[in-house]
Amino acid sequence: MRIGELADKAGVSTRALRYYEEQGLLRSQRTSSSQRVYEESAADRVRLIQELYQAGLGSRLIVTLLPAIDAGEVGPELLTRLLDERAQIEAKAAVLQDAGRRLDMLIRLATHPDGQSCPSSLDQAVAQDSVSP
Amino acid sequence: MRIGELADKAGVSTRALRYYEEQGLLRSQRTSSSQRVYEESAADRVRLIQELYQAGLGSRLIVTLLPAIDAGEVGPELLTRLLDERAQIEAKAAVLQDAGRRLDMLIRLATHPDGQSCPSSLDQAVAQDSVSP
DNA sequence: CTTGCCCTTGACGTCAACGTCAAGTCCTAG
DNA sequence: CTAGGACTTGACGTTGACGTCAAGGGCAAG
Numbered sequence: 001m002r003i004g005e006l007a008d009k010a011g012v013s014t015r016a017l018r019y020y021e022e023q024g025l026l027r028s029q030r031t032s033s034s035q036r037v038y039e040e041s042a043a044d045r046v047r048l049i050q051e052l053y054q055a056g057l058g059s060r061l062i063v064t065l066l067p068a069i070d071a072g073e074v075g076p077e078l079l080t081r082l083l084d085e086r087a088q089i090e091a092k093a094a095v096l097q098d099a100g101r102r103l104d105m106l107i108r109l110a111t112h113p114d115g116q117s118c119p120s121s122l123d124q125a126v127a128q129d130s131v132s133p
Numbered sequence: 134m135r136i137g138e139l140a141d142k143a144g145v146s147t148r149a150l151r152y153y154e155e156q157g158l159l160r161s162q163r164t165s166s167s168q169r170v171y172e173e174s175a176a177d178r179v180r181l182i183q184e185l186y187q188a189g190l191g192s193r194l195i196v197t198l199l200p201a202i203d204a205g206e207v208g209p210e211l212l213t214r215l216l217d218e219r220a221q222i223e224a225k226a227a228v229l230q231d232a233g234r235r236l237d238m239l240i241r242l243a244t245h246p247d248g249q250s251c252p253s254s255l256d257q258a259v260a261q262d263s264v265s266p
Numbered sequence: 267c268t269t270g271c272c273c274t275t276g277a278c279g280t281c282a283a284c285g286t287c288a289a290g291t292c293c294t295a296g
Numbered sequence: 297c298t299a300g301g302a303c304t305t306g307a308c309g310t311t312g313a314c315g316t317c318a319a320g321g322g323c324a325a326g
Binding site for chain 1: 184185187188189190198201202216219223230231235236237239240
């Protein structure tokens, strides 16, 4: 398949695909006239790349990550980086969940205008909420 | 306190503080010679702003989030926005958690180099993982 | 008074992950 | 054979959260 079809299947732009190749994330065969040709499996690979981007990883990390994923072997140095990134991701998720709970409290305040039962003590409510998921 | 001291206490640059003010995230008093003056509570506010940035939220979202968080009063119009942004936050958190599980898989692959049981099928593993938390 | 550090606004630089032309080439349908 | 869509490389534009000078003002110590 050529670049347009892959872009459709993977749900990204052709520009993105050329960029991935530029960054060493994606390879392609070429026809005699320099047109890129991909195998079917490329769509899955592109989706994987997208998900890693969505997770907030940068291309430099991804470019070292992908061969490790393919090989199924992760060296100790890369492992350290992964654990680090994992911790950062966890922290981000925690902050987001906390913000989400704060928003929930605000929303409840807005939809239950009973001004008395909830003395706008957001933090208490958040604390309560977090001990009983 | 002036801007340098606040920068130290909050662990950010003075440039960042001026940027926050520019974006409407942070206010300051001014001396007769235009120097910024902050109260002690500003450090906590800056740390909160930092955490929200760290979580991947943009200033436009934060600037609407902050007043809502510390006002405790939400009008119906803002409520709509909040519900919307709550959904976006949830989506982001979900992506992050999924990415975290993928990284866990990689890390397990790295720490359990048993090359046979996991033929690099990350997606399956993640799928398995998500049905049994 | 002057040295020296902190402050001011203004404006340009950066980096990532692309978007968006531009100008030319390739390929397929009719 | 030709029209028009898909493809090529090249290069500049964008957005966000600052970094980094630049040119000058403010102020306490010696």
